[in-house]
Amino acid sequence: MELLRNAVRPYAWGSRTTIPELLGRQVPAPHPEAELWMGAHPGDPSRIVGADGAERSLLELIEADPHAHLGPECSQRWHNRLPFLLKILAVEEPLSMQAHPSAAQSAEGHAREEAAGIPRDAPNRNYPDPTAKPELVCALTEFHALAGFREPTRTIKLLRAVETPGLAKYTELLAAQPDSDGMRALFTTWITLPQATLDELLPEVLDACVLHVKDHGEFDTECRTILELGEAHPRDAGVLAALLLNRLTLRAGEAIYLPAGNLHLYLHGTAVEILANSDNILRCGLTPKHVDVPELLRVVDFTCCDMPILPGEPSACGAVYHTDAPEFELSRCDWAAGEQGDLRVQTGVPQILLCTAGRVQVRGDDGAELELGRGQSLWLPAADPAVHVRPVGDGRTQLFRATSGK
Template sequence: MEVLRGSVRTYAWGSRTHLAELLGEEVPSPHPQAELWLGAHRDEPSRLNGTDAGDRTLADVLAADPTGSLGPARRQRWSDRLPYLLKVLAADEPLSLQAHPSAEQAAAGYAREEAAGVPRTAAERNYPDPLPKPELLCALTEFHALAGFRDAAQTVRLLRALDVRALDHHTELLAAQPDADGLRALFTTWITLPQRAVDELVPALLDGCVALVRAHGEFTTEARTLLDLGERYPGDAGVLAALLLNRVVLAPGQCLYQPAGSPHAYLAGAGVELMANSDNVLRCGLTPKHVDVPELLRVLDFAPGTPTLLPGEGHGPVRRYTPSEYFSLARAAFSGGGEGEAELGLEGPRIVVTVEGTVRLRSRRGQTHDVPRGSAAWLPACDGPVTVAPVDGPALAFAAADGL
């Protein structure tokens, strides 16, 4: 077990308070802090600061001892890579609307772009690596998001409640085919509209949202969200696309899973995010970045339904969430009521981060390591099974591993 030091990413949508408070830094921070990265991502691997080993990156450690770090079977399965990336995310403003490819789509897209000679750092590159990017978010605060296509019949009700004449034709098209095919047709129509048409339709939509909010009726939350997005992203067809998505509010502790093809946008809040270690993103809108519409339409899953909230497994203070072979998340929550040690229940290479109080990790070999708030630890596969316990009061920590 070793201390692991992550890196903070500063994006415009981040928070000036949440990560600064977590890390014990000055509040407010000089710049919006969006994500704390913990892992071996090629762009910014975390660093280890062992008492006798100096300052190394986690990527260096994996390269020097892949068998001890990952374990023999996992080394083979993951080709000497750490398959996940753990983040603490803090959003004060909405992120872009996006989706991620499946494993098959990612491999094919990467091979296609490599063959075409598209530079991996090019703005129009969709697949900088051949891996999928499913992701999970566990809320630390009340967390707001758009996730997956809403039931089409319910969207028809929303469109009719908005009562926007310019949308009448689109509303009736979806009403005539309230299923995945109807959603695909309407989404495609909106995302491919000429800019002049978008510039006319979005303001009309926002006028309808104002009227709906004033009426205090059903879909008020959705209307407020569209007003916010329309103000932040004027002239963006993603505002129209957001009309079709589920509006989600997570309570602290709830976990939202984003499988391949699911359109989503995080709107506001703080959470622990765990994802496959990939950079493959297909953007749908709410961004000035490249939107590849044909490729996006190949990747998106238009099947309507409710977002995937994971119930978790386990009993006692530790709950585990394993929706993908690429990652598993354990949430260890201690009330300070005298709980003892609990099995972490994760194997292989693990990363632990504490967001409240202090936890003590103990391996079966008797090694212990305390992880206070805002700190993280690296547990290689060779450490074997580990228990977790609170130190002097309530504590909340998260551990990441693969899902094998």
């Protein structure tokens, strides 16, 4: 087990306070800091910090001895790559609306773009790698998101609550076929509208949302979200598309799982995110970056239903968030103020332990010891002996454990 030094990604939608405060740095930071990356992503791998202070790239260490770091089964299955990436997300402003492809779609798309000779770092590249990118997000604070298509009858009710002369025909398009095919038809129509038509329709919809909020209507939260997005992206079809998605508020400890094809958008809050180690993204809008509508429509899943919120299944001292993603599994351990008790962590798979509250002592069966404070994490290779984790001090303590999936 070894301490990690992790990369901070300074995207414009990030917070100037959340990550600096988590890491014990000066607050506010000079620029927004959006993500803290923990793992072996080629773009920004974590660094292993030795007892002498020397640092080595986790990516290079894994490449040099994948069996020791990943274990024989994981290294064979994922071609000597760490299959997951762990993050802290600090969302101050909404991200782009996006979906991620399945494993089969990623492999096909990657091969197609390689054959076409599109550089992997080109702005119009959809598939820089051949792997899927499922995600799971677990809230550390109240966390707001749009995810998955809302049940159609509920969406029809929302559209009629903010109906305008220009919106009515689109509402009836879904009402005539209130299922996933009708949702596909409406979504496709909206994101392919000519800009002149969009410039007439969007102000109508935004004005109707203002009135709905003033009247304290049933869809107050949804309308406030549309107004926020419309102010930031006044001519973007993604604002209309946001009317079709489930509006979610996660409490601390609750999570959502975003499998392939799930259209989603993070709005605000702080969370732990675990995802497959991939960069494949198909954007819908609300971004100046490349939007490939035909490819997006090939990837998006138009299944309409309530988006499940995962409380986590009870585990030894917290919860585990089970999904069907083979790349990762996330679990959480909580100790109340003054509570003691060891957590035994078995090895055999690659793991990252992240402390998000209080302090923990990590002691290996070989006698090695390491202490983690809030915001710190460690790398636990597959070949290391099991470790015991216990809280240090009297305050509330929280630990997240990221491992490869099953």
